[in-house]
Amino acid sequence: MTQITLNDGGRQAAGAGRRFSLLRNVPLWLSVLIVTLLFVVPVIRLFYMSFVEEGGMSLAHYRSLLSESGTWTMFLNTLIVTAGSTALSLVLGVTTAWLAAYTDIRLKKALQVLILLPFIIPSYIVTIAWTQLASDVPFADINLYSMGGIVFVLGITHYPLVHLFTANVLRRIPKEQEWAARAGGGGRLTVMRRVTLPLALPGIVGGAMIAFLSNLDNFGIPAFLGIPANITVLSTAIYQEVIGFGPGAFSRAAALSVILAIVALAGTLFQWLLLRKSATDGTAAPDTEPRVRLGKNRPFVEAVLWLFVLGTGIVPLLSMLKTSVIRAYGLPFVPDNLTLDHYRYVLFDYGKSFDAIGNSLKLAVAASLICLVFGTAIAYFRTRRPGGALRYIELSVGLPYALPGIVLGLAMIFAWMEPLPGWNPGIYGTAWILLIAYVTRFMVLQIRGSMTAMSQVSPDMEEAARISGAGALQKWRKILLPLLSGGILSGALLVLLTSLTELTVSSLLWSSGSETIGIIIFNFEQAGYTTHSTAYSAVVLVLMGAIAGLAYLLLRIWKRRVNTP
Amino acid sequence: MKTELAGIRKTFGETDALNGINLEIGEGEFVAIVGPSGCGKTTLLRLIAGFETPSAGEIRMGGHTVAGPDHATPPEKRDLGMVFQSFALWPHMTVSEQVAFPLRHHRFIDPALKRDAAGRVRQMLSMVGLAQYGSRMPSELSGGQKQRVAIARALAPNPSLLLMDEPLSSLDARLRLELRNEIQTIHRQTGTSIVYVTHDQDEALAMADRIVVMNGGKIEQAGTPEEIYSRPDTPFVATFIGKANLIPGDWRDGRFHPFGSTEVAWAVPDVAPVFRDTGLCPLRPEQLAFGTGEGIRGTVRNVLYQGREIHYTIDVGQQTVDLVTGLAGRLSAGDPVVLQYRPIPVGSSPAINEMEYR
Numbered sequence: 001m002t003q004i005t006l007n008d009g010g011r012q013a014a015g016a017g018r019r020f021s022l023l024r025n026v027p028l029w030l031s032v033l034i035v036t037l038l039f040v041v042p043v044i045r046l047f048y049m050s051f052v053e054e055g056g057m058s059l060a061h062y063r064s065l066l067s068e069s070g071t072w073t074m075f076l077n078t079l080i081v082t083a084g085s086t087a088l089s090l091v092l093g094v095t096t097a098w099l100a101a102y103t104d105i106r107l108k109k110a111l112q113v114l115i116l117l118p119f120i121i122p123s124y125i126v127t128i129a130w131t132q133l134a135s136d137v138p139f140a141d142i143n144l145y146s147m148g149g150i151v152f153v154l155g156i157t158h159y160p161l162v163h164l165f166t167a168n169v170l171r172r173i174p175k176e177q178e179w180a181a182r183a184g185g186g187g188r189l190t191v192m193r194r195v196t197l198p199l200a201l202p203g204i205v206g207g208a209m210i211a212f213l214s215n216l217d218n219f220g221i222p223a224f225l226g227i228p229a230n231i232t233v234l235s236t237a238i239y240q241e242v243i244g245f246g247p248g249a250f251s252r253a254a255a256l257s258v259i260l261a262i263v264a265l266a267g268t269l270f271q272w273l274l275l276r277k278s279a280t281d282g283t284a285a286p287d288t289e290p291r292v293r294l295g296k297n298r299p300f301v302e303a304v305l306w307l308f309v310l311g312t313g314i315v316p317l318l319s320m321l322k323t324s325v326i327r328a329y330g331l332p333f334v335p336d337n338l339t340l341d342h343y344r345y346v347l348f349d350y351g352k353s354f355d356a357i358g359n360s361l362k363l364a365v366a367a368s369l370i371c372l373v374f375g376t377a378i379a380y381f382r383t384r385r386p387g388g389a390l391r392y393i394e395l396s397v398g399l400p401y402a403l404p405g406i407v408l409g410l411a412m413i414f415a416w417m418e419p420l421p422g423w424n425p426g427i428y429g430t431a432w433i434l435l436i437a438y439v440t441r442f443m444v445l446q447i448r449g450s451m452t453a454m455s456q457v458s459p460d461m462e463e464a465a466r467i468s469g470a471g472a473l474q475k476w477r478k479i480l481l482p483l484l485s486g487g488i489l490s491g492a493l494l495v496l497l498t499s500l501t502e503l504t505v506s507s508l509l510w511s512s513g514s515e516t517i518g519i520i521i522f523n524f525e526q527a528g529y530t531t532h533s534t535a536y537s538a539v540v541l542v543l544m545g546a547i548a549g550l551a552y553l554l555l556r557i558w559k560r561r562v563n564t565p
Numbered sequence: 566m567k568t569e570l571a572g573i574r575k576t577f578g579e580t581d582a583l584n585g586i587n588l589e590i591g592e593g594e595f596v597a598i599v600g601p602s603g604c605g606k607t608t609l610l611r612l613i614a615g616f617e618t619p620s621a622g623e624i625r626m627g628g629h630t631v632a633g634p635d636h637a638t639p640p641e642k643r644d645l646g647m648v649f650q651s652f653a654l655w656p657h658m659t660v661s662e663q664v665a666f667p668l669r670h671h672r673f674i675d676p677a678l679k680r681d682a683a684g685r686v687r688q689m690l691s692m693v694g695l696a697q698y699g700s701r702m703p704s705e706l707s708g709g710q711k712q713r714v715a716i717a718r719a720l721a722p723n724p725s726l727l728l729m730d731e732p733l734s735s736l737d738a739r740l741r742l743e744l745r746n747e748i749q750t751i752h753r754q755t756g757t758s759i760v761y762v763t764h765d766q767d768e769a770l771a772m773a774d775r776i777v778v779m780n781g782g783k784i785e786q787a788g789t790p791e792e793i794y795s796r797p798d799t800p801f802v803a804t805f806i807g808k809a810n811l812i813p814g815d816w817r818d819g820r821f822h823p824f825g826s827t828e829v830a831w832a833v834p835d836v837a838p839v840f841r842d843t844g845l846c847p848l849r850p851e852q853l854a855f856g857t858g859e860g861i862r863g864t865v866r867n868v869l870y871q872g873r874e875i876h877y878t879i880d881v882g883q884q885t886v887d888l889v890t891g892l893a894g895r896l897s898a899g900d901p902v903v904l905q906y907r908p909i910p911v912g913s914s915p916a917i918n919e920m921e922y923r
Contacts, residue, residue, distance in 0.1 A: 174651060174653060176649040176650075176651050176653035177653045177654070177655055179614070179616060179640070179647065179649070179653065180647060180649060180653040180654075180655075180715070180718070180719075181655070181666065181670075182616075182639065182640040182641045183614060183640050183641075183645060183646055183647035183667075183719070183728070184641075184646070184666050184667030184670055184671060184718065184719075184722070185641050185667050185669075185670035185671030185672050185673075185674075185722065186641055186666070186670045187639075187641050187670075188639075190641075190670055194655075194666070195655055198655075198657045199655075199656070199657065
C-alpha cells in the first residue's frame with residue numbers, strides 16, 4: 001500500500017523512495033485506469049455511437065435529425081420549458097431566500113423544511129400530486145398536461161435550489177457593508193441596488209444555473225405531463241427514440257444525447273467558473289440575525305409565505321392522498337366512496353409493485369454501500385494527498401452526474417451491452433445494469449459528502465493523534481470516524497434515497513423482473529391507473545420518511561456512543 | 566452639530582443592553598466610549614447611527630429629535646459618517662467608487678462638494694495618503710489601506726458626526742499606532758465631532774478629548790483622559806483604565822493603612838469616596854515601588870521583562886499586587902521585597918510617561 005504522509009504532500013517520501021516510486025504508484029495508476037473505464041469510456045462510447053453508421057463514420061444521424069421539423073419543434077419546446085421553469089424557480093427562490101435570510105419572520109426552520117419538500121420528494125410524485133390538485137380545483141379548468149403545466153411543476157420542483165444558493169450567499173454578505181452604504185446616505189433601495197444585489201449575484205446566478213441544469217435534466221415531469229399531450233423535450237425525445245426501436249434508433253438517440261450533453265456540460269462549466277470566482281471572497285461567516293424588521297407587515301408577509309409553502313409543499317400531497325382512497329377515479333369525496341383497496345392492490349395483490357420496493361431497496365442499499373467505501377476512500381486521498389491523478393479521478397467520477405440522466409442511461413446501454421466487441425456478459429437486461437448505473441451516477445455524491453466532512457477535520461487532528469501515540473487503527477477508530485461519521489453517513493443517505501426513487505436512468509435500463517419503484521409508478525401512470533399510482537406514491541413517501549427517520553435515529557445513537565466513552 | 570442622548574434605554578427581550586444613558590457630544594468634540602465587550606458600547610453607537618431604536622429616552626442631533634421610544638430616523642437621513650471594525654468596503658467597487666458613493670447619496674452634503682465629486686475623491690484619498698490607489702479594488706489593499714479608504718469614505722461628505730466602531734482593532738500593533746496619529750490629525754483638520762468606540766483604553770487615552778467608561782449598560786464615569794486615569798470614580802474604572810491594584814486596608818484621618826497595617830500609612834490624594842467607604846485604595850502599578858525599612862512585606866512571584874521597564878507581580882499574604890519599575894535592580898522570583906507608596910503628582914510627567922504601560 002502507498003504510505004500516506006500528511007500535509008506537505010509526499011515530499012519526504014519522494015526523497016526517500018524515488019527508486020520505488022514507479023512501483024509505489026501502481027495502485028494509483030490502477031485506480032486511474034479503473035475510473036477511466038467505468039466513468040469516462042461509456043461517455044466517449046456514446047459520442048462515438050452518434051457518428052456510427054453502417055459501413056463507417058458519418059454525420060448522417062445529425063443531418064437527418066436536424067432536417068426533421070419535429071426535431072426543431074422539440075428544441076423549441078425544450079428552450080421554452082427550461083427557460084420558463086428556470087425563470088419561475090428564480091423568482092420564487094430569490095424571494096423566499098431574501099425573506100428567510102434578511103427579515104424577522106418567525107419559524108424559519110419549519111419554513112425551510114417545507115420549502116425543501118418539493119425538491120426532496122421525487123419529482124414524478126410531485127407531478128402526480130399536482131395533477132390531482134389541479135383536478136380538485138373547482139371553478140377553473142386547469143390543464144397541467146401542457147407546456148404551462150410542465151413549466152409550472154418544474155419551476156416548483158427546482159426553486160428550492162435557487163433558494164438554498166441565494167440564502168447562503170445573502171447570509172454571508174457582511175451587514176456592515178450594507179450599513180456603511182446607509183451611513184453614506186443610501187436609502188433601502190439604493191443599498192439593495194448598489195450593494196446587496198451585486199454581492200448576491202454570484203449566488204443567484206449559481207442557483208439559476210443549477211435550476212436550469214435540473215430543468216434540462218428532468219425526465220419525470222416532461223414524461224408524465226408531456227408525453228400524454230404530445231409535447232416532447234430533449235430528455236423525453238431520447239427516451240422515445242430508444243424505446244421506439246426505429247431504424248438507427250440507438251444512434252439517433254445518441255446524437256440527441258450528445259446535443260443534450262454538450263448543453264448540460266457547458267452549463268456545468270459556466271457554473272463552476274462562476275462559483276470558483278465567487279468562492280475567493282466568500283470567506284465571511286453566515287449571519288442569521290434578521291436585518292430587516294417587517295414591523296406591522298410581518299403577520300401579513302408570514303401568512304402569504306405560509307400559504308405559499310403549504311400550498312406548494314403539502315396541499316398537493318393531500319390531494320394525492322385523497323385520490324388514493326377513492327373507490328374509482330372521479331367519484332366525489334364522501335365516506336361511501338372511500339376505500340383502502342388501492343393500497344391492498346399495490347402492496348399485496350399486484351406482486352410486481354411489492355417486489356419493486358424490494359428491488360429498489362436492495363439496489364439502493366448496495367449502491368450506497370459501494371459508494372460509501374470507494375467514495376470515502378477517494379475523498380480521503382483527494383483531501384489528504386492532492387495531486388493531478390486524484391483530481392482527474394474526482395472529475396471523472398463527477399462526469400456521469402453532470403450528464404443528464406437519460407444520456408447516462410443510454411451510455412450505460414452502449415457500455416455494458418457489449419463491453420468488448422463480441423462479448424456480451426449478460427449484464428444488460430438484468431438488475432445488475434441498474435446497480436452499475438446507480439453507482440456510476442451517484443458515486444460523486446458520496447465523494448462530496450465525505451470531502452466536506454474531511455475538510456472540516458484538519459490534518460492537525462490526525463497529527464495530534466499520531467503525536468499522542470495512536471496507530472493507524474486507533475487514529476481512525478478514536479479520532480477520524482467519530483468526527484467524520486456524520487458527513488459520511490449523510491452522503492450515504494443521500495445516495496440511498498436518490499437511488500431508491502431513481503426514474504430517469506432506470507427508465508432505459510429496467511427489464512421485466514427488475515422493476516424499480518420509479519418504473520412501477522411510471523407504468524401505472526402511463527396506463528392511466530391514477531388511483532394505483534397515487535396509493536403507491538403514498539407508500540413510497542412513507543418508506544422514504546421511515547428510512548430518513550431511521551438514519552437520523554441511528555446517527556444520534558452512534559454519535560452518543562462514540563462521544564461518551 | 567451637538568448630539569444629545571437623554572435617558573436612553575435599550576432592551577433586547579429580557580436583557581437590558583443600555584440602562585439610562587445621558588450623554589452630550591459637543592461640536593467638534595472627540596468622545597471615546599470605552600468598556601469591556603458586552604458593556605453596551607456598540608449598542609450605543611448603533612443607536613446614535615440609527616441602526617437601532619431606543620426602548621426609552623430621546624436622541625437629538627443639531628436640535629432635532631432623531632430617535633425616541635419606538636421611532637427612529639434611519640441612518641441615511643442623519644448627518645453622519647461611519648467607520649467599521651471590519652472596514653466594510655464593498656468588494657465590487659474600486660477605491661474611488663467607494664469614496665464617491667456618499668458624495669452621490671448623502672443628504673446633508675454641501676452642493677459644491679457634490680458638483681466636484683471627482684475632485685473631492687482625490688482630496689480625500691490624498692488626505693489618507695492613498696492618492697495613487699483610486700482604481701484599486703479592496704482585495705488589492707492591505708488592512709491599513711482598507712481602513713484608510715473606509716475613513717476617507719466616511720468623511721467624504723463632510724458629515725457633522727463621525728462614528729467609529731473599533732476601527733483599529735483588526736489591525737496589527739504598529740499600524741494601530743500609525744493610524745492613531747492619523748485619526749488625530751484628521752480630527753484636527755476637519756473639526757468633525759467623533760464618537761469612537763473601543764475596548765482599548767490606550768487608544769481612548771491617546772486620542773479623545775473626553776472618555777466615557779461604560780460597564781453593564783451604564784456610564785461608570787465620563788471625563789477628560791487625565792481625570793479618568795488619575796482620579797477614577799469607581800473600582801471598575803480604576804482597574805479597567807489604570808490597571809490599578811485595589812489594595813484593602815483602613816482609611817484613618819485621610820491616610821491609608823494598607824492591609825490593616827498599623828505602622829504603615831500612605832498619604833494618597835484624590836481618592837474617590839467610594840473607595841474610602843469600602844476600605845480600598847486604587848494604586849496603579851507605577852504608584853508602588855520597592856523600598857527598604859517601613860512598608861508592606863511581600864514575595865516576588867513573577868518577573869516580566871518588557872524592555873523599557875519590568876513588570877512584577879508580588880504576593881502579599883493571599884493577595885497579588887502588580888508593580889512597574891525601571892530596569893535597575895532586577896529581582897528574581899522568590900525574593901522578599903518591601904512595598905512602598907510612590908506619590909506621582911497629577912498631570913506631572915511621570916504619569917504621562919507611564920501611560921503607555923499596559
